[in-house]
Amino acid sequence: MPKTIEEIYEVEVGSDFQQMIEGARAKRLAPFVLFDAVRVKTDSHWGFGWHAHSGVATLTYIYAATLNHEDSSPSAGVVNAGGIQWMQAGGGIWHKEMLDPIDGFIGAHQLWVQLPPEEEEGENCYFDVAAQGIPKHENTKVMMGCYGDADAGLDVPADITYLDVTLKAGESWHFDPPASQVRGFIFPRKGSVVIEGSEVAENAMGVFVDGEGDIDVTAKGDTQFVLALTALPTFPMVRAYGQVHTNKEAMQRSTERIQALEPLVPK
Numbered sequence: 001m002p003k004t005i006e007e008i009y010e011v012e013v014g015s016d017f018q019q020m021i022e023g024a025r026a027k028r029l030a031p032f033v034l035f036d037a038v039r040v041k042t043d044s045h046w047g048f049g050w051h052a053h054s055g056v057a058t059l060t061y062i063y064a065a066t067l068n069h070e071d072s073s074p075s076a077g078v079v080n081a082g083g084i085q086w087m088q089a090g091g092g093i094w095h096k097e098m099l100d101p102i103d104g105f106i107g108a109h110q111l112w113v114q115l116p117p118e119e120e121e122g123e124n125c126y127f128d129v130a131a132q133g134i135p136k137h138e139n140t141k142v143m144m145g146c147y148g149d150a151d152a153g154l155d156v157p158a159d160i161t162y163l164d165v166t167l168k169a170g171e172s173w174h175f176d177p178p179a180s181q182v183r184g185f186i187f188p189r190k191g192s193v194v195i196e197g198s199e200v201a202e203n204a205m206g207v208f209v210d211g212e213g214d215i216d217v218t219a220k221g222d223t224q225f226v227l228a229l230t231a232l233p234t235f236p237m238v239r240a241y242g243q244v245h246t247n248k249e250a251m252q253r254s255t256e257r258i259q260a261l262e263p264l265v266p267k
Contacts (some may be wrong), residue, residue: 003213005198009205016040020187020205021112029183029207031158031233033244034112037189037203039105046106047098050265053089054254055120055245057113059162060085060097061143061226063189064107071095072261075126082131084143086156089242091121092257094265107189109226111162114244117235119157121250129154139173140165145229147175159231167191167219175215177229183210184229191223 009025011018018037026033033056040046047068060067060079067079071087072094079085081102087095099106115122134141137148144152145161159180165173169191185207186193192201195217200206208215210232217225235246243258245251 001213002196003208003211003215004196005200005206006209007207008198008200009207010201011203018203026239027237029185030237031114031230032111032184032228033114033237033239034110035185035187035205035228036110037187038099038108038110039189040101041105042101043104045098045100048096050094050096051242052092052094052258052261053087053242054092054258055089055115055243055250057086057088057115057125057156057158059111059113059144060087061109061162061164062099062107063109063164064102064105065099066102067108068098068100069095069126069128071124071126072265073124073126075124077126077128079128080130082134083129084134085128086126086154088115088119088122088125088156090115090119090124092254092261093124094258094261109187109189111228112244113158113160113230114233114237116157117246117250120245121254139167139171145178161227161229163227165217165223165225165227167217167223169219169221169223171219173217173219175227177212177215179212180231181229182212182232184208184227186217186225186227188223188225191219191221191225193223193225194218194220
């Protein structure tokens with residue numbers, strides 16, 4: 001039976017920075033915690049200075065910018081347009097992310113994923129994948145998981161599919177997800193899509209009804225969208241700003257680690 005849309009989240013059109021998963025939505029989409037859609041018109045350096053995380057991994061897709069990353073692990077990297085970055089905060093990390101525009105524009109998506117209990121206080125982990133290293137099947141880039149004969153082949157502590165799809169007006173797209181991945185969302189950054197009679201407009205998030213099923217998408221106009229799917233969580237969520245844990249004790253221990261690292265962070 002095909003998957004359907006349960007709810008559509010819309011935000012103010014024209015906003016530079018859309019936080020699409022927040023509050024009760026984080027509980028509804030857990031272990032996805034946050035999804036930011038960045039669309040900034042600027043000729044300047046733009047981004048986020050030094051700040052801390054724990055218990056969460058950030059998956060960043062840069063589709064129109066250059067990302068410069070530094071963290072306290074210490075790791076550093078430059079991700080050009082079309083590439084992705086995975087930063088696993090574990091038991092505590094400080095990092096900063098600055099983006100340089102391409103032709104006066106910055107475009108990026110960032111997805112936060114809660115780490116399971118065995119990883120939430122673990123070691124930091126960082127890697128990036130350049131655009132040419134991301135496998136593709138026809139019109140679909142596979143950033144996490146598999147689609148068609150393309151397999152991202154990345155070892156992360158989460159059950160995720162994350163795809164970037166480009167369709168022409170009127171084209172259809174079909175996906176048969178892994179049976180375990182029963183929840184998730186679709187986000188068109190350009191154009192709109194129709195799924196089982198529900199239209200998800202540009203820069204809105206369509207949340208799928210939990211449960212197994214194929215996904216059938218039809219493009220209204222030329223369209224680009226990301227689709228994210230995951231398994232149901234088997235652990236609770238305790239959140240405070242950039243820290244996401246399964247219990248208050250883990251949160252407190254990670255807070256103490258972050259505080260101990262702070263003097264080492266460049267000012």
